[in-house]
Amino acid sequence: KQEVTQIPAALSVPEGENLVLNCSFTDSAIYNLQWFRQDPGKGLTSLLLIQSSQREQTSGRLNASLDKSSGRSTLYIAASQPGDSATYLCAVRPSSNTGKLIFGQGTTLQVKP
Amino acid sequence: DAMVIQNPRYQVTQFGKPVTLSCSQTLNHNVMYWYQQKSSQAPKLLFHYYDKDFNNEADTPDNFQSRRPNTSFCFLDIRSPGLGDAAMYLCATSSGETVEKLFFGSGTQLSVL
Numbered sequence: 001k002q003e004v005t006q007i008p009a010a011l012s013v014p015e016g017e018n019l020v021l022n023c024s025f026t027d028s029a030i031y032n033l034q035w036f037r038q039d040p041g042k043g044l045t046s047l048l049l050i051q052s053s054q055r056e057q058t059s060g061r062l063n064a065s066l067d068k069s070s071g072r073s074t075l076y077i078a079a080s081q082p083g084d085s086a087t088y089l090c091a092v093r094p095s096s097n098t099g100k101l102i103f104g105q106g107t108t109l110q111v112k113p
Numbered sequence: 114d115a116m117v118i119q120n121p122r123y124q125v126t127q128f129g130k131p132v133t134l135s136c137s138q139t140l141n142h143n144v145m146y147w148y149q150q151k152s153s154q155a156p157k158l159l160f161h162y163y164d165k166d167f168n169n170e171a172d173t174p175d176n177f178q179s180r181r182p183n184t185s186f187c188f189l190d191i192r193s194p195g196l197g198d199a200a201m202y203l204c205a206t207s208s209g210e211t212v213e214k215l216f217f218g219s220g221t222q223l224s225v226l
Contacts, residue, residue, distance in 0.1 A: 004155075031212045043119070043203055044156070044217040051212055089155070093211070100170075101146075101205075101215060103155035 002027045002094050006104035013080055014112050021075040021107045023090035028068045031093040035064050035075050038087045038106070047088075048075070052095075080111045116140050117218035119204050125224045126194050134189040134221045136204030144210055145187040147179060148203040150220075156203055162187065163210060191223075199225045 003026045013019050023033070032051045036044040048057045048064040050073070056065040063076040073090055087106040094102060118137045126132040136145065144163050148156040160169045162181045176198070178190045191198055201220045207213040 034215065036217070041201075041222060043201075043219040044205075046214060046216065049214045091156075095211070100158050100161075101156075103157075105153075105155045 002030075002092060002096075002102050004090060004092055004102050004104040006088075006090060006107050008107060009105065010108045010110075012110040012112065015080060015082060017080050017111075018076070018078050019080055019109070021077070021088050021090075021109070023073040023075070023104055025071045025073075025092045025102075027094060027096075028071055029095045030068065031095050033064075033066055033073050033090060033092050034101070035062075035073075036089045036091065038089060040087075044089065077109075080109075082111050082113050085109055085111050117204060117206055117216050119202075119218035119221050121221060122219065123222050123224070125226060126191075127226050128195065129193045132191050132194055132223070134191075134202050134204075134223070136187045136189075136218055137185050138206045138216075139185070140206055140208075140216065141184060142206035142208045142216075143184075144207045144213075145181060146205040146207075146215070147187070147189050148205065150201040150203060152200075159189070194223070194225045196225050199223055 034049045035047040050066040061078040066073045087108045089106040091101040091103040146161040147159045150156040159173045180188045203220045204218045205215045207215045
C-alpha cells in the first residue's frame with residue numbers, strides 16, 4: 001500500500017531564507033508526483049508536476065526534484081517571502097491504482113517578515 | 114476564468130439533513146474527482162468518474178453518493194450527514210487517469226450542526 005510522508009509537519013523561517021520541504025513515498029511505481037499549495041480554508045493550487053521519467057521541474061522560485069528509486073521528492077523555495085506562508089502538500093499517482101492521487105499530510109510553512 | 118468551480122463556498126446543514134455539493138468545470142476533462150479533507154489531514158479520495166464510469170473507493174461510506182449528469186457537472190450527495198462528515202470537500206478534474214495533472218476547485222467547507 002502506497003504511503004506518503006512529509007517532514008517536517010511545520011516549519012518557520014525568516015524572510016529571505018532558502019528552504020527545502022521533503023516528501024517520501026513507499027512504492028516507486030508511480031506515474032508522477034505533484035506539489036500543491038493550500039492556504040487556510042481554501043482549495044489546492046498546483047505548483048509543480050514531475051513525471052516519473054523526469055528528475056526535476058522549476059517554476060519561478062520553486063524547484064521540485066524527484067528520485068523515484070529512493071522514493072523521495074523535495075520542494076526547494078528560494079528567497080522565501082511572507083506570501084509563501086501556506087501548507088504544502090505532495091501527492092503521488094500510483095501506476096497500480098488508476099486515477100487515484102495519494103497525498104501526504106503536508107508541511108505548514110510560516111515565513112516571518 | 115476559474116476552471117473548476119465549486120458551489121457553495123460554505124455550506125451549513127443539520128445533522129441528518131441531506132445536502133448536495135456541486136462542481137462544474139470549463140476544461141472539458143474526462144475525469145472528475147471528489148476528495149474529503151478533514152482538519153489538518155491529507156485529502157482522501159471518495160470516488161471519481163471517467164466520463165460516466167463511476168469508481169467508488171472501497172472505504173467510502175454508503176452515506177456518500179455522486180452524480181455526473183454531463184461532462185461539465187458533478188454532484189456530491191450526503192444522504193444523512195453526521196458530525197463526522199464536517200470537512201472540506203474538494204472537486205478536481207484531469208484529462209486522463211495516468212500522467213495528467215489534476216486541477217482542483219476552491220472547495221466547499223461543510224459544517225454539520
